[in-house]
Amino acid sequence: MSNLYGSIEAGGTKFVCAVGNDDLMILDSATFPTDKPEETLQKAIDFFKKFEGTLVSISVGSFGPIDIDNESKTYGFVTTTPKPHWGNFDMIGFLKAQLDLPMFFTTDVNSSAYGEKILDQSLNSLVYFTIGTGIGAGAIQGEDFIGGISHAEMGHMFVKRHPEDLDFAGVCPYHGDCLEGVAAGPSLEARTGVRGEAISLSSTVWDIQAYYIAQAAVSATLTLRPEKIIFGGGVMAQEHMMMRVRTQFSVLLNDYVPVPDLTEYLQVPAIANNASATVGNFALAKREYDKAN
Structure with a gap:
């Protein structure tokens, strides 16, 4: 057997x-x-x-x-x-x-990052973010995970605050308004009093959240230069979010460095x-x- x-x-x-x-x-x-x-x-x-x-x-x-x-x-x-x-x-x-x-x-x-690399053998490097109840990220170069004394904790990087979100303290118990504090799923309910799935797609809170997630993608692009950035988790399972993140990413990066077409570069997982x-x-x-x- x-x-x-x-x-x-x-x-x-x-x-x-x-x-x-x-x-x-x-x-x-x-x-x-x-x-x-x-x-x-x-x-x-x-x-x-x-x-x-x-x-x-x-x-x-x-x-x-x-x-x-x-x-x-x-x-x-x-x-x-x-x-x-x-x-x-x-x-x-x-x-x-x-x-x-x-x-x-x-x-x-x-x-998750390793699974995505297994599923796409053409990739030598990638970054994988999970945007859900919390935010985490993993990065691979070759066969190795990026990390030194421990694993990466990119979910707790600090981000520039959106001008319409300055009064929100964030929900991270350690850092308040780090990436997880302002962009993880619970931040939506903390701002609006409504769970994410019940928030109207016309609400500005979605673009505020996409602004922070796009910053994470820009930071990963500039520090690691991966071939692809993948976004999993419940927040990104909503189809409108990837479009919003790509739009914000394009504005924030401002063509500073070349990246692949954003429909290929910023992607959802290969398996649901x-x-x-x-x-x-x-x-x-x-x-x-x-x-x-």
Whole structure:
């Protein structure tokens, strides 16, 4: 029987666990809410135990911040997250206590970025932003994730405030009006008192939000010069948002450096519902198994 590889997409609101084969195809999956860590991870463990004997490795793409330094005493931990109960929790240690398998540990956005690269073999570099309940970003150059002492945290970069948004304090508990504080999904309801899906498309709040997201794309363009920037997450799943971001990006960049046609350069994920994270995790789990053997 062929080897199977496991994927855990550990999101702030839900966990998506899946098992795939050498072709990176999903054979089985399970989704459940992100509750307290012990309860949530036990559900993941119970799912993977059904495949004992053929499951050979797992890749975990987690909400952050997390410790991905193999030499660190807190490697495998979720660290300074504001999510209740998860701060300074040893996620990998808990999993390995019952699943003695090679495991790769990275951010959920890195998993998505790697999946997008797997799906488009022509790409050598890309940046992947998730714009949802929070904002995260992963970047790849060649086969390597961009990062030094830890993973990138581009969701908390600081942005220039929109002139019609100066009185909004932002929703980030750490920085107030960083990118996540002014452009993540909760910022819409904080400004308007209405959830994003109920806000009229004619509302100026959408262009305000697109202004901040476009700034993130300009910053990524100027610092990393990727071949493509991909936007996932619930906010960007609304078709009108990508058009707004491209418009704002064009104005802000002002033709300073050449970029590909914006309909190709600023894109949504190749697979809907963030499934690129699962593909990326399968590939990373396979890579981890091959390295261990």
